[in-house]
Amino acid sequence: MVGLVRAIPIRWRILSIAALNSAVVLVLALLIWSGAKTLGSAWDDVRQVRKSDKVLAVLESETGRLQNLIHRYINQPSPDLFAEILLLREAVLGTLSTRASTDPMLSGSVDELERATEHFLRGFGELRALQTNITKTYEDQILAPAKDMAGLYSIIEGATGHREAPIWPTLKKSRETFTAMLVTANAYYLAPASTSADEVRRNTDAIERTIPAMIEFSDNDLQRDALKKLKSRTAALHDGIGNLSELLTKRTDLLRNSIDASQAQTIAAIDGLSVKMRKREQSAQMTFDNTLADISRKMLSIAAAFLAIIIVAGVVIALSIRQPLRQIMSSMRAIMSGDYDRKVAGTDARDEIGAMARAVEVFRKNAIAKRDAEDELRASKERAESALLELSATQRNLIDAERLAALGGLVAGVAHEVNNPIGISLTVASSFARRADMFDAELRSAAPLKRSRLEEFVRTCRDAAQQLVANLHRAGELIQSFKQVAVDRSHAERRQFNLSESTDQIVASLRPVLKRSPISIVVEVPEGLMIDGFPGSYGQILTNLFLNAVNHAFPAGRAGAISITAKACANDDIEIIFADNGVGMTPDVQRQAFDPFFTTRRNEGGTGLGLHIVYNLVTQQLGGRMTVKSGPGQGTTFHIIMPRAAAGGGTGKDETDSETKRWPTRMTSST
Secondary structure, eight states: OHHHHHTSOHHHHHHHHHHHHHHHHHHHHHHHHHTHHHHHHHHHHHHHHHHHHHHHHHHHHHHHHHHHHHHHHHHSOOHHHHHHHHHHHHHHHHIIIIIIHHOTTTGGGHHHHHHHHHHHHHHHHHHHHHHHHHHHHIIIIIIHHHHHHHHHHHHHHHHOOOTTSTHHHHHHHHHHHHHHHHHHHHHHHHSOOHHHHHHHHHHHHHHHHHHHHHHHHOOSHHHHHHHHHHHHHHHHHHHHHHHHHHHHHHHHHHIIIIIIHHHHHHHHHHHHHHHHHHHHHHHHHHHHHHHHHHHHHHHHHHHHHHHHHHHHHHHHHHHHHHHHHHHHHHHHHHHHTTOTTSOOSOTTOOSHHHHHHHHHHHHHHHHHHHHHHHHHHHHHHHHHHHHHHHHHHHHHHHHHHHHHHHHHHHHHHHHHHHHHHHHHHHHHHHHHHHHHHHHHHHHHSSSOOOHHHHHHHHHHHHHHHHHHHHHHHHHHHHHHHHHHHHHHHHHOOOEEEEHHHHHHHHHHHHHHHHTTTTEEEEEEOOTTOEEEEOHHHHHHHHHHHHHHIIIIISGGGOOEEEEEEEEEEGGGEEEEEEEEOSSOOOHHHHHTTTSTTOOSOGGGTOOSOHHHHHHHIIIIISOOEEEEEEOTTSOEEEEEEEESBOSOOSOHHHHHHHHHTTGGGOOOOOO
């Protein structure tokens, strides 16, 4: 049977199942139609009840919303809110006059609902008039006296010559009480509460009590006249508070008795009608349920018979599709596992699954071609990786050469600077030796030695000794500074070091290089900033930044200034700012500043590795962050944030080497 079905296209097999389902639907539709008349009558009753219920729900929702709008209008009156209340009022009356009056289930109760609604709306009119009176009372009897009192306080303060005057403490306390009273009065007007009213009265009484004391301490007529007026305006404000309190109490009673009570009456009437409609709906629902139960029994019998037929047909059709699909799946698994030599079965079938088998066969052939191409690509990749390793080794050599070049320039500058005091010392020593020989010859001669000659020799010895000590001490300082910087730079070991001392040593070792240019240096590093890190890397960073500034920020011997500042910041970090007032960078140069081999002086011997090394040392070995901010003619500022305890654990060279392997994918960090 499966073989016979396989000769039929799959679409016709599926359509046969659909045809059987359609036959079931047709028979069931005839059965349902036979009970439609009984269900129709019952459904009409249910529908009418639900329609009436919707009208009641609309009335309940509209009246409830109208009540909320009235409460909002009382708290925050506005023309838009009043217009919305009027529109909703017309909607409620329209619902009563059009929908409810024509509804057969509600027509007998419309009069009662209309009376409750009219009483509700009349209460709103009275409430609106009362609200207008409240607003006018607040503006005329609260805000107006308060405004006058504020002006009088300003006059009294202006008439007080100095803050040591006897009236000043009482005046200050009175004005603070006035400010608190005004804030509480505004809160009471916006949200009436007995506590707010009592607080306003207490503050007003307190102001009245301070006025006699201020009159007693007043020392000029302007103060006394202003205090008399302040007393009268305080009394007026006190009366205004009482009037406002009475009006707000009346408004609360009107809301409770006219608005909320009418709303409750309307809801009670609606609830009564809802109970009546529920009973009628239950009766219609019972008729509806009985009819449905009868139809369900008949439908169950017919559905069981057709279901058996559909199951048999479905099993046969499923087998005609499943078996060839399993063969195709087996062929696909073989292809996925790499067995491309197994031919796909079922390619000679003429149905849709046969077409799928032929497509899988094409896929198998393509997979064979793809395997051959991947083998060729793998061989090409190995050749490219070999070339990349050679390129990385060349790059590391260039970075090491850049480091040695910076250190070599530093050594040359220090050697030139040390040569000056040593040369002077040598000259002084030679001159001193000649003077000593001449004095010895005079001592050996027969001529007597004069006292003036002896004093001259002693003075000459003292001057020579002072010059020797001063120049040799200067040479010793330069050598010591360079020695510490050179040791830190060569060993690159981790230790604790004082940031201020290391900065001074590095700057001292760089001054010979900077002496050739009119550049001033300002160092502001506080004492006591201890770093657990790599002083050699820190020296490399400052050296490269200095040399970069000399070569790029101040070209052709241009004068300028360089500043180094440091401070502790949050999260146990250190903030270092290296800034110059040189020519600055364009946006394009700033965007590529930290890229390796990027330089604006390629034709003048620049390698483009100085700032790249700095960036790698800060971010990789020290575990910090580095940004640059610059503009043409605005100088350049390097902003470095690094932790007190460096994150890196290896040497600077290793960290930089590891970074150079990744530099093609790094984004430049700039602001």
